[in-house]
Amino acid sequence: MAAQADAAEGSRLVVVTNREPYLHRATKAGHTVLRRTPGGVVTALDPVLRLRGGTWIAWGSGERDWEEAPSGQLGIPPRDPEYVLQRIRLSPEEVEGYYVEYANRGLWPLCHLAVERVRFYRHAWTAYRRVNRRFVEAILNGSRPEDTVWSHDYHLALVPGLLRDRRPTQRIAHFWHIPWPPATLLRLCPNRLDILTGLLGADVLGFQTEDDCRRFTDCVRQFLDIPADDATGIVQYQGREVRVESFPISIDTSLVEAAAEAPSAARLARAIRRRLERNHRILGVAVDRLDYSKGILPRLEALDLFFQRHPHRRDQVMLLQVVAPSRGSVPDYARLKGEVERAAAQVNRRWGVEGGWQPVVTLLQPLDLRRLAALYRAADFFVVSSLVDGMNLVAKEFVAAQVDGRGVLLLSELAGAMAELDQAFPINPLDPEGFADTLEMAIRVPPDERRARIATMRAHLQLHTVQEWAENVLAAVE
Numbered sequence: 001m002a003a004q005a006d007a008a009e010g011s012r013l014v015v016v017t018n019r020e021p022y023l024h025r026a027t028k029a030g031h032t033v034l035r036r037t038p039g040g041v042v043t044a045l046d047p048v049l050r051l052r053g054g055t056w057i058a059w060g061s062g063e064r065d066w067e068e069a070p071s072g073q074l075g076i077p078p079r080d081p082e083y084v085l086q087r088i089r090l091s092p093e094e095v096e097g098y099y100v101e102y103a104n105r106g107l108w109p110l111c112h113l114a115v116e117r118v119r120f121y122r123h124a125w126t127a128y129r130r131v132n133r134r135f136v137e138a139i140l141n142g143s144r145p146e147d148t149v150w151s152h153d154y155h156l157a158l159v160p161g162l163l164r165d166r167r168p169t170q171r172i173a174h175f176w177h178i179p180w181p182p183a184t185l186l187r188l189c190p191n192r193l194d195i196l197t198g199l200l201g202a203d204v205l206g207f208q209t210e211d212d213c214r215r216f217t218d219c220v221r222q223f224l225d226i227p228a229d230d231a232t233g234i235v236q237y238q239g240r241e242v243r244v245e246s247f248p249i250s251i252d253t254s255l256v257e258a259a260a261e262a263p264s265a266a267r268l269a270r271a272i273r274r275r276l277e278r279n280h281r282i283l284g285v286a287v288d289r290l291d292y293s294k295g296i297l298p299r300l301e302a303l304d305l306f307f308q309r310h311p312h313r314r315d316q317v318m319l320l321q322v323v324a325p326s327r328g329s330v331p332d333y334a335r336l337k338g339e340v341e342r343a344a345a346q347v348n349r350r351w352g353v354e355g356g357w358q359p360v361v362t363l364l365q366p367l368d369l370r371r372l373a374a375l376y377r378a379a380d381f382f383v384v385s386s387l388v389d390g391m392n393l394v395a396k397e398f399v400a401a402q403v404d405g406r407g408v409l410l411l412s413e414l415a416g417a418m419a420e421l422d423q424a425f426p427i428n429p430l431d432p433e434g435f436a437d438t439l440e441m442a443i444r445v446p447p448d449e450r451r452a453r454i455a456t457m458r459a460h461l462q463l464h465t466v467q468e469w470a471e472n473v474l475a476a477v478e
């Protein structure tokens with residue numbers, strides 16, 4: 001507990017997220033295990049908290065969480081704790097209203113421009129407010145006014161404002177991981193004023209891109225009628241200055257590189273390549289959460305058009321689509337699995353050979369970094385065709401894993417990552433013909449150009465890592 005003892009002298013860090021960094025779950029054999037959850041925020045902030053000490057406050061959603069730690073408090077790592085994980089216990093009704101209904105049927109589709117999917121129910125807003133208040137109570141109990149509080153994302157938009165009301169001098173940062181919508185869409189949110197003023201409780205409000213920042217300040221001017229300067233990103237609110245700034249999140253670049261260079265990944269990639277080359281085949285890979293915003297269906301439509309427009313590619317080009325199940329309790333997500341399976345089957349019926357060659361292979365399960373790294377290395381091209389995306393860390397992982405410099409990246413113009421990965425081939429997911437032609441162009445890129453494009457983007461990711469992202473946000477607020 002040395003780190004915690006040192007930090008106790010000064011300001012400690014309190015990280016607040018919806019998803020917890022470690023959860024207790026049951027193995028197939030019935031044993032309980034403590035697992036680190038995947039994702040950029042945990043990769044970035046778990047090491048920071050281990051070093052500085054402090055507290056991580058999150059919803060205790062693991063199936064065995066409350067049996068293992070009935071008080072909700074747990075030292076991380078349990079044997080020799082470096083920080084405290086404070087879990088919040090939510091009732092099934094709270095999860096339904098706050099997480100399923102308000103966050104994932106209201107704010108998520110709104111921010112991802114999926115207007116027809118958006119529903120804002122009154123009971124969901126009540127639950128969202130109540131749960132945000134519960135998070136704030138946990139912060140007040142688990143921190144001191146001199147600590148730095150860093151809250152995250154669209155689940156917790158009210159936390160900065162509610163906390164500011166109780167502790168006017170607390171240093172607060174909030175990072176919004178998903179796109180910020182234009183004012184014309186935010187108007188559809190009946191609670192927009194509470195959401196905006198909630199976020200303005202922070203000292204530093206981080207977004208993924210400059211465009212997100214500008215859309216936010218525009219909403220502040222339109223709906224709150226208060227000064228917000230686009231040049232400096234400063235919003236004057238209740239006698240304080242709120243700094244609105246872009247901090248593009250990234251990956252643990254050396255971790256991904258090491259996974260790609262590991263002998264097991266190299267062996268698996270070589271084995272895949274040997275089989276492909278024997279049959280003169282070109283491998284495309286795509287890796288997504290099962291989410292409508294990722295544009296999996298338009299991607300399959302574009303692939304269908306690609307075979308129509310470039311028939312000589314039949315029996316040559318294949319797409320391995322890896323999909324990790326996600327948010328199954330939200331109706332639109334539950335339906336998507338069947339829709340993806342049907343769309344893939346249709347492409348295979350039209351362009352495949354019965355009982356033999358299939359152009360689309362769908363793998364409906366999450367893969368660990370070791371296997372993903374091998375796939376990234378084996379791929380000739382990688383497709384990210386999100387309809388809208390805050391950043392898209394998978395695109396960055398693919399680039400970092402290109403230790404052979406073989407692959408080309410086709411990247412949606414509407415993904416935040418496009419602002420940095422400028423050597424990718426831009427695609428518009430809703431222009432299937434353009435998408436299909438860009439794919440043909442990308443496949444033809446000669447090896448030297450592929451290597452040069454990848455080298456430029458890898459160099460960028462070696463400088464701009466998720467660790468640097470966390471340092472930048474903390475430096476801005478502290």
Ligand code: F6P
Pocket residue numbers: 019039153177178326327
């Ligand atoms: O930023 C989007 C996000 O909410 C992440 O915080 C999270 O890791 C990811 O989507 C997965 O979503 P969920 O936590 O709903 O499973």
